[in-house]
Amino acid sequence: MPAPDRKRRFELLALPHLDAAFNLARWLAGNPADAEDVVQEAYLRAYRYFDAWQGGNFRVWLLTIVRNSFFTWARENRSSRLVFQPDAPAGEAADADATAWGAPPRDPEALLLDRIDSQTLSRLMQRLPAEYREVLLLREVEDLAYKDIAAVIGTPIGTVMSRLARARSALRKLWFDAAAAESPRAV
Amino acid sequence: MQCDRARPLLPQLVDGALGPLRRWLVTRHLARCAACAAQLEELHTMRAALRNDLTYHRAPPALAARIGAMLPREDAPTPSRARWRLPAMALGGAGMAGALAGVALTLLVAGGDASNNAVARAVVDGAIRSRMADHLTDVPTSDQHTVKPWLSARLDFSPVVKELKDQGFPLVGGRLDYVDGHRAAAIVYHHDRHIINLFAWASPGLADSQPHAESRQGFNIVTWRADGITYYAVSDVEADQLAKFARLMAAGG
Numbered sequence: 001m002p003a004p005d006r007k008r009r010f011e012l013l014a015l016p017h018l019d020a021a022f023n024l025a026r027w028l029a030g031n032p033a034d035a036e037d038v039v040q041e042a043y044l045r046a047y048r049y050f051d052a053w054q055g056g057n058f059r060v061w062l063l064t065i066v067r068n069s070f071f072t073w074a075r076e077n078r079s080s081r082l083v084f085q086p087d088a089p090a091g092e093a094a095d096a097d098a099t100a101w102g103a104p105p106r107d108p109e110a111l112l113l114d115r116i117d118s119q120t121l122s123r124l125m126q127r128l129p130a131e132y133r134e135v136l137l138l139r140e141v142e143d144l145a146y147k148d149i150a151a152v153i154g155t156p157i158g159t160v161m162s163r164l165a166r167a168r169s170a171l172r173k174l175w176f177d178a179a180a181a182e183s184p185r186a187v
Numbered sequence: 188m189q190c191d192r193a194r195p196l197l198p199q200l201v202d203g204a205l206g207p208l209r210r211w212l213v214t215r216h217l218a219r220c221a222a223c224a225a226q227l228e229e230l231h232t233m234r235a236a237l238r239n240d241l242t243y244h245r246a247p248p249a250l251a252a253r254i255g256a257m258l259p260r261e262d263a264p265t266p267s268r269a270r271w272r273l274p275a276m277a278l279g280g281a282g283m284a285g286a287l288a289g290v291a292l293t294l295l296v297a298g299g300d301a302s303n304n305a306v307a308r309a310v311v312d313g314a315i316r317s318r319m320a321d322h323l324t325d326v327p328t329s330d331q332h333t334v335k336p337w338l339s340a341r342l343d344f345s346p347v348v349k350e351l352k353d354q355g356f357p358l359v360g361g362r363l364d365y366v367d368g369h370r371a372a373a374i375v376y377h378h379d380r381h382i383i384n385l386f387a388w389a390s391p392g393l394a395d396s397q398p399h400a401e402s403r404q405g406f407n408i409v410t411w412r413a414d415g416i417t418y419y420a421v422s423d424v425e426a427d428q429l430a431k432f433a434r435l436m437a438a439g440g
Contacts, residue, residue, distance in 0.1 A: 005405055005423075007258050012312060015251055022246035036250055043254045115232075118240045125241065139202065140237040146204055165198055168233060175233075 010047050017059045020142060021066045027137055028070045028130050042069040057148065064152045067134060074130070114179050124174040132167035139164055188216040193223050201230045306419070309367040311406045314384040314421040325362035334361040338372045344416055346372045346387035349436060356383065356432050366419075376432070383422040383432060390417040398433040400426060409433035 021042060026035035042065045053061050116124075125133055131153075138149045149164075150157045193216040199205045200213050217224045326337045335348040338361050350358050356376045364373040369388035376383040390412060398411040407429045409420045420433050 007255075008404060010258065011255060015254075018246045018251055018254075019243075022250065023244045026244035032244070032247070035244070036247070039246070039250065040254060040257065044257065047258050116236065116240075118242060121236055121240050122242050136237060140234050141241065141243065146202065161199070164202075165195075168198065168230070171233065172229065 006050070007047075010050050013058050014043060014046060014062060017062050020059060021062060023141070024063060024066055024134070024137055025070055027125065027133055028067070029073075030126060034073070038070045038073050039066060041073065042066040045069060059142075060144065060148045060151050063138070063142070063144075064154075067152055068154075070130075116175065116178060120178055124171060124178060127174060128167065128170055131163065132170055135160065135164045136167050136171065188212045190216075190220060190223055193217070193220070194226065197223065197227050197230060201227070201234060306367045307401065307403050307408055310384075310386050310408065310419040310421050311403050313364055313366050313371075313373070313386060314382075314406060325360070327360040329358045329360075331358055334358065334374065337361060338363070338374070342370060342372055342389070344387075344389040346374065346416055346418075347413070347436065348374055351376065351432070351435055354431075354435055355379075356435070369417075378422070378424050378428060378432065381422055381424040383420055383424060383429065385436065386419040386421065387416050389415060391415045393417070398430065398437055400430055400433075402426065411437050413437060 018039070021039050022035060025038040025042070026032060029035045029038055042062070046062055046065045049065075125136070128136070134153060135149060138144045138152055144152070146157045146160050149160045153160070155163075193213050196205060196209060196213050200210060205213065217227060326334055328334060329350070329352070331348045331350045335345065338348070339345040341363055348358070348361070352358065356378050359375040359377050359382070361372060361374045364371045364386060366386050366388065371386050371388040374385040374387065376385065393412055393415065395414070396410075396412045398409050400407065400409045402408065406421055406423055407426045409429050409432075411418050411433060418433075418436065420429055420436070422429050422432075424432075
């Protein structure tokens with residue numbers, strides 16, 4: 001098959017997902033310039049390994065490569081900022097599903113999470129470890145099923161669920177703290 | 188079901204990952220338990236915020252162009268010809284829907300443009316997509332007497348399905364497709380090792396027209412209209428071969 005044909009096919013499949021790829025990279029990398037590097041590298045890799053794609057969900061396949069490109073890039077460029085180990089040590093993590101969402105609210109009638117503005121939310125997300133950010137993005141923004149998230153981040157589904165629980169719990173805590181800092185009466 | 192069992196299931200409820208029985212049990216518990224209901228509310232609030240308020244960073248317009256310019260300089264391994272011609276039909280399954288949805292959106296957008304260009308682009312994209320996304324045929328059979336009723340039962344028109352094996356165009360099967368805003372039949376033929384996608388959709392009230400050939404993005408296209416049905420044959424076979432195929436298809440009988 002001539003190269004232009006292959007390229008055309010690749011573009012037809014891959015370019016519709018460019019926004020999704022960039023958004024994920026942008027949220028992982030934290031700034032647009034690095035995100036562009038990551039996405040470019042990912043698209044190159046995807047193109048190189050295009051023949052290894054076995055059908056199925058192309059977006060999932062592509063996001064897997066974007067995600068891996070980011071972590072490869074991060075390891076090479078700023079390893080010190082990624083020492084965080086998302087899956088908490090044994091004992092704390094084992095029953096995360098049961099406990100991660102925290103104690104029952106004191107006042108069930110009150111609105112628990114006040115709306116926060118987009119800027120604050122972005123700031124909170126940026127404070128989460130990349131491993132939490134990515135599962136939240138893949139689940140809530142990209143609307144991927146557990147099994148697809150598992151494919152993208154390369155873990156079993158059980159890990160997706162527990163990590164998602166911890167990510168939500170962590171965001172919830174930051175959210176409450178932000179609300180409390182903003183208006184001390186809220187909590 | 189009590190709180191201790193219901194609570195860890197709330198995220199799965201929100202994520203649509205609970206089976207019907209557990210969903211029912213959790214929902215019943217939620218109706219009686221304000222604390223759990225409040226937690227569910229939190230999950231929904233967080234989701235709504237992430238979906239609606241979190242900045243979605245769209246790719247800069249120049250990025251697509253830059254990627255496009257970058258690709259051909261890469262030394263790509265020669266793809267397996269057979270894989271393209273005959274995608275493994277068994278693969279994919281559930282995952283395919285997502286891939287299709289992404290491209291379908293593109294097709295719908297293209298559908299807003301009524302020009303023939305948009306239609307041609309849509310059928311070419313449909314043809315490419317069909318062989319890439321594991322979705323060449325819904326009804327893989329060389330029997331025209333199976334393909335035709337299968338399609339007719341699912342569409343509000345009945346496209347012509349012919350067996351042209353003796354003329355060098357064996358029938359491979361049919362599938363349902365969606366092209367440029369139309370529910371369409373896609374009837375699939377082989378010619379040598381090439382695939383011909385014949386798209387057909389109802390266009391009631393429009394006059395018949397003779398086969399008209401064009402080419403686009405490396406694909407040849409022949410279109411004609413007969414008995415209120417619009418046909419688009421799309422393939423990477425040689426133009427004269429596709430024209431021959433179209434003449435055979437468009438001929439009466």
